[in-house]
Amino acid sequence: MNSNAIYGFNRMNAAAHAGDVNLLYTVIQDDPYVLERIDLIPFVETPLHIAASMGHLPFATEIMTLKPSFALKLNPQGFSPIHLAMQNDQKQMVYRFVKINKDLVRVRGRDGLTPLHFASQIGEVDLLAHFLLLCPESIEDWTVRCETPLHIAIKNEQFEAFQVLVGWLEKNERSGAEELESRILNEKDEAGNSILHVAALSSEPLVVQELLSLVKTKIxxxxxxLENKTALDIASIPEIKSILFSAGSKPSLEVTDAPTRAHWLRSKTTILDKFYTQNLRRTDITGEERNTWLVVATLIATTMFESTLSPPGGFYQISSDDNNLNITSSNSTISTLKNVGKSVLSINDFTSFSVLNMASFFVSFLTILIMIPSRRQGLFLFPGMFFFLMSYIISMSVISPAGVDPKHTQITFFLASLMFGLVITGTGCQLI
Incomplete structure (x- = not known):
C-alpha cells in the first residue's frame, strides 16, 4: 500500500473514530477509491468496525449504505462489526444492522459464533428474541464445536436465554417446525453431548428439572x-441423577442402540423396497401432475366407496306390511328377513359388480399411496387411509347377498391385507 493509500486509510479511520459524516465524504472526494482498497483486504478493521464499537450510529449507517460488504468483513481478531457492537453493548447499533440486513444474524465470527450464539452466551434475551423472529433460520447454525445456541445458553448458565430459545421452538408456526424442534433439542456437540448431557454435567438440579419440564415430550x-454414555451416566450429583431417573432416563448398559441407517442399508432389499425406491426415483413427473393424479385417484376411490353405500337397484327393505310377520310362519319370510340390508342384485350380478368396483377402488388407492410425497408430513395420511380401506371392506361385506361364494370374501380380504402391507411399508419409507 503506497503512502497516499495509507494516508487515505488513516483519514477514513479518523472520521470513523469521530463519527464525522462530513469528513467521510471529504475523504471520498479526495480519494474515490479509498473504500474499494479497504474492501480488498481479507481481514481488516474497516471504518464500520470502528463506528460499531464506538456507537456512532449515523456514521455506521452511512458507511453500510455506501459499502454493504463491510458488514460481513471480519477484523484480524475474527469479529464482524455486529459482533463488536454486541461486545460493546451498542444495542441500537445492532438493531440498525439487522434492520438493514437481517442475514447479519447469521454472520460467523471467531469460533463460528453468530450474533445469535453470542446473544445466548451473554443472556441478551431481548436481542435473542428479535433475532429469532427476524431470521428464524439462525436457530440451525452451529459453532465450530457443533454447538447450537441451546448448548451455549446452558453451558454459560443463561437459563432465561434457554427458555427464550425453547419457547420459540414450541411456538414456531412455520412448516416443518415440529421436526425442527425435535432435531434441535436432540442435537449433539463435538463430544456427542445433547443439551440434556450438558445440563446433567452442571451442578444445578433446577436447570435439569426445568429443562425436563420444558421439553419432556420432545427430548x-x-x-x-461419543463416550457411549447417557445423561444419567454423567450426572454430576446424586440429586440430578434422581431427577433424570424419575423422568425415565436409563444408564447406557440398559439402553439398546436404535437401528441406524447403516442397518437398514445392510438389510436385504425386498420387493416392496424396490417398488417404493423406483417410485421415489421418478423425475419425469412434475408437482402439478402429481397433484392432478392425486385428485383423480381420490375422486375414483370416493366414488367407488359411495357405490357400496348405494349399489345398483338398492337394498332389500322391510315394508310396513312386514311389521307383523311371524318369522316362523314360512321359509320365504325367513329368507326375506335375512336379505334385509343386502343388495337386490343376483349373486352373479353382484359378484361382477363387486369385482370391478374393488379393482377400481384398489388401483386408485394404490395410486394415492404412490403419489403421496415422501415426507414426514405424509405419515398423518396413512392411518386415515388404512381406516378408509377397512370401512370399504366392511361395507362391501355387509351388502353382499346371502349365498355369495366364500372365495369372494377371501379374495377381498387378501387384497385388503396387501394394501395394508403397502401402507406399513410406505410408513417405513417415510421414516427413513
Missing amino acids: NLRKKN
Missing part, C-alpha cells in the same frame, strides 16, 4: 454421547 432421555 431423547436415552441418547448417548
Whole structure:
C-alpha cells in the first residue's frame, strides 16, 4: 500500500473514530477509491468496525449504505462489526444492522459464533428474541464445536436465554417446525453431548428439572454421547441423577442402540423396497401432475366407496306390511328377513359388480399411496387411509347377498391385507 493509500486509510479511520459524516465524504472526494482498497483486504478493521464499537450510529449507517460488504468483513481478531457492537453493548447499533440486513444474524465470527450464539452466551434475551423472529433460520447454525445456541445458553448458565430459545421452538408456526424442534433439542456437540448431557454435567438440579419440564415430550432421555454414555451416566450429583431417573432416563448398559441407517442399508432389499425406491426415483413427473393424479385417484376411490353405500337397484327393505310377520310362519319370510340390508342384485350380478368396483377402488388407492410425497408430513395420511380401506371392506361385506361364494370374501380380504402391507411399508419409507 503506497503512502497516499495509507494516508487515505488513516483519514477514513479518523472520521470513523469521530463519527464525522462530513469528513467521510471529504475523504471520498479526495480519494474515490479509498473504500474499494479497504474492501480488498481479507481481514481488516474497516471504518464500520470502528463506528460499531464506538456507537456512532449515523456514521455506521452511512458507511453500510455506501459499502454493504463491510458488514460481513471480519477484523484480524475474527469479529464482524455486529459482533463488536454486541461486545460493546451498542444495542441500537445492532438493531440498525439487522434492520438493514437481517442475514447479519447469521454472520460467523471467531469460533463460528453468530450474533445469535453470542446473544445466548451473554443472556441478551431481548436481542435473542428479535433475532429469532427476524431470521428464524439462525436457530440451525452451529459453532465450530457443533454447538447450537441451546448448548451455549446452558453451558454459560443463561437459563432465561434457554427458555427464550425453547419457547420459540414450541411456538414456531412455520412448516416443518415440529421436526425442527425435535432435531434441535436432540442435537449433539463435538463430544456427542445433547443439551440434556450438558445440563446433567452442571451442578444445578433446577436447570435439569426445568429443562425436563420444558421439553419432556420432545427430548431423547436415552441418547448417548461419543463416550457411549447417557445423561444419567454423567450426572454430576446424586440429586440430578434422581431427577433424570424419575423422568425415565436409563444408564447406557440398559439402553439398546436404535437401528441406524447403516442397518437398514445392510438389510436385504425386498420387493416392496424396490417398488417404493423406483417410485421415489421418478423425475419425469412434475408437482402439478402429481397433484392432478392425486385428485383423480381420490375422486375414483370416493366414488367407488359411495357405490357400496348405494349399489345398483338398492337394498332389500322391510315394508310396513312386514311389521307383523311371524318369522316362523314360512321359509320365504325367513329368507326375506335375512336379505334385509343386502343388495337386490343376483349373486352373479353382484359378484361382477363387486369385482370391478374393488379393482377400481384398489388401483386408485394404490395410486394415492404412490403419489403421496415422501415426507414426514405424509405419515398423518396413512392411518386415515388404512381406516378408509377397512370401512370399504366392511361395507362391501355387509351388502353382499346371502349365498355369495366364500372365495369372494377371501379374495377381498387378501387384497385388503396387501394394501395394508403397502401402507406399513410406505410408513417405513417415510421414516427413513
